[in-house]
Amino acid sequence: MSLANLIARETQRFLETHPKSAAQAKALDAHWLFGAPFHWMKDWAAPVVIIAEDGEGAVLTDIDDNTYDDFCLGDTPGMFGHGRPEIARAVAEQARRGATFMLPTQESAEVGALLAERFGLPFWQTTLSASDANRALIRWARAVTGKSVIVVFDGCYHGMVEDCLVELRHGRTRPDAGLIGQVFDMTRTTRAVSFNDIGALEAALAQGDVAAVLAEPAMTNCGMILPEPNFWKRAQALATKAGALLILDETHTLSTGPGGATKTWGLAPDALVIGKAIAGGFPAAVWGVSAELGEKITAAKTSGGRSGIGTTLAGNAMGIAAIGATLREVATAEAYDVMLAGAEALVAKLRAVIAKRALPWCVVHVGARAEIVFAPEPPRNAAEMRPALAQGELNHALHLYLINRGVLIAPFHMMMLVCPATTTQQIDRLVAAVDSFAEEFARESA
Ligand code: PMP
Numbered sequence: 219m220s221l222a223n224l225i226a227r228e229t230q231r232f233l234e235t236h237p238k239s240a241a242q243a244k245a246l247d248a249h250w251l252f253g254a255p256f257h258w259m260k261d262w263a264a265p266v267v268i269i270a271e272d273g274e275g276a277v278l279t280d281i282d283d284n285t286y287d288d289f290c291l292g293d294t295p296g297m298f299g300h301g302r303p304e305i306a307r308a309v310a311e312q313a314r315r316g317a318t319f320m321l322p323t324q325e326s327a328e329v330g331a332l333l334a335e336r337f338g339l340p341f342w343q344t345t346l347s348a349s350d351a352n353r354a355l356i357r358w359a360r361a362v363t364g365k366s367v368i369v370v371f372d373g374c375y376h377g378m379v380e381d382c383l384v385e386l387r388h389g390r391t392r393p394d395a396g397l398i399g400q401v402f403d404m405t406r407t408t409r410a411v412s413f414n415d416i417g418a419l420e421a422a423l424a425q426g427d428v429a430a431v432l433a434e435p436a437m438t439n440c441g442m443i444l445p446e447p448n449f450w451k452r453a454q455a456l457a458t459k460a461g462a463l464l465i466l467d468e469t470h471t472l473s474t475g476p477g478g479a480t481k482t483w484g485l486a487p488d489a490l491v492i493g494k495a496i497a498g499g500f501p502a503a504v505w506g507v508s509a510e511l512g513e514k515i516t517a518a519k520t521s522g523g524r525s526g527i528g529t530t531l532a533g534n535a536m537g538i539a540a541i542g543a544t545l546r547e548v549a550t551a552e553a554y555d556v557m558l559a560g561a562e563a564l565v566a567k568l569r570a571v572i573a574k575r576a577l578p579w580c581v582v583h584v585g586a587r588a589e590i591v592f593a594p595e596p597p598r599n600a601a602e603m604r605p606a607l608a609q610g611e612l613n614h615a616l617h618l619y620l621i622n623r624g625v626l627i628a629p630f631h632m633m634m635l636v637c638p639a640t641t642t643q644q645i646d647r648l649v650a651a652v653d654s655f656a657e658e659f660a661r662e663s664a
Contacts, residue, residue: 219658225615236266236282274299297635299637304544305498311539312538312539317534319535322538326538338480339506351493355491355505356430359465361523368408371433372385373600374440375439391405416456436474440603472549488510495544497544500537560586589631592632620648
């Protein structure tokens with residue numbers, strides 16, 4: 219059987235087990251563009267959109283009563299598990315007393331202190347999404363440095379941030395292939411460099427016109443790519459020498475440890491962005507800055523400047539309550555211990571399957587997050603990763619195969635996240651499904 223036939227078989231199986239989702243998908247088509255409230259919801263390998271019913275811990279249920287071991291966790295907002303009672307209580311209590319006032323609540327001071335203590339930067343602001351936080355910091359970085367250029371890494375994703383929708387092709391920064399609706403040339407003010415290439419970073423900084431380097435500590439949106447030893451130490455030193463700020467986007471790498479990769483690896487950025495899971499999945503994000511950068515930002519603002527930054531709901535009382543509950547009760551050291559141990563076990567078991575089946579794949583692992591990469595060695599940059607990501611049929615087949623065996627992983631690539639509620643049985647089911655797929659796949663490709 220070819221991969222195409224396997225996909226056809228699995229598509230049939232999916233449709234047989236998801237009749238209510240299929241019917242509901244037709245109803246969605248009537249008034250939602252793309253047939254869903256947001257078009258990414260259609261990016262799964264499933265032939266029709268899965269209609270979610272319930273989420274509890276690491277289990278998701280759909281309206282056909284299928285249950286899934288959820289290793290996607292909403293692509294990270296549910297990193298500490300779905301339906302956490304601590305978050306539900308905090309949000310509901312605040313909603314009863316008023317959702318948003320454009321005023322701080324009593325709890326805000328404590329939440330600021332919790333952020334400072336945990337992440338090691340003294341001053342914070344909130345937004346509704348990590349995209350907004352990145353956009354805000356890029357603007358502040360340009361304001362305080364008086365420089366226009368930002369440096370990002372090829373293959374990056376920092377959300378709906380025009381400045382970052384670029385890639386490196388034939389040594390030049392280009393808008394992302396196929397990008398629609400882009401009317402200004404962001405390549406004039408954004409420079410993309412290859413991850414782990416310290417020489418390229420040095421060259422990108424050499425003209426002295428860089429306001430900030432914006433990066434994930436480990437890349438997680440172009441497959442997963444880890445920094446080489448000492449990369450960040452050297453990159454930090456280069457940025458400082460060039461007078462550029464280092465902004466680390468920990469939106470995904472918060473899964474590395476309680477203080478993100480920054481704390482775990484002893485990094486010293488000027489600014490941090492943390493979104494998605496920071497409010498237990500409730501829509502909120504935060505950005506934090508060093509004392510020095512905080513002073514400069516305050517000076518830029520108080521010198522009569524108009525920031526042009528913000529949205530009415532930023533800092534809303536429910537979001538603050540959810541962040542407080544997350545930091546105090548949910549994202550605890552004990553929770554991380556369980557997540558990290560679970561991910562270690564998952565990675566060891568996946569690597570054993572890969573070895574047993576002699577697959578030309580590897581597993582990249584950081585903290586509670588892991589990725590199966592269709593390449594024998596972990597890629598060091600986006601150019602090396604792209605051939606692995608281009609195996610579209612294999613990617614589609616494995617995702618669909620997993621869905622049909624009750625396993626969800628991030629729809630865009632092979633990324634898995636372990637939450638505090640993830641059980642050994644769930645890990646074993648995922649590994650068994652990958653193993654049986656590999657057996658069929660090996661049989662097919664023989
Ligand atoms: N930064 C990173 C590293 C991300 O992975 C994402 C989303 N995948 C974002 C920012 C944007 O987050 P949001 O969609 O919440 O704006």
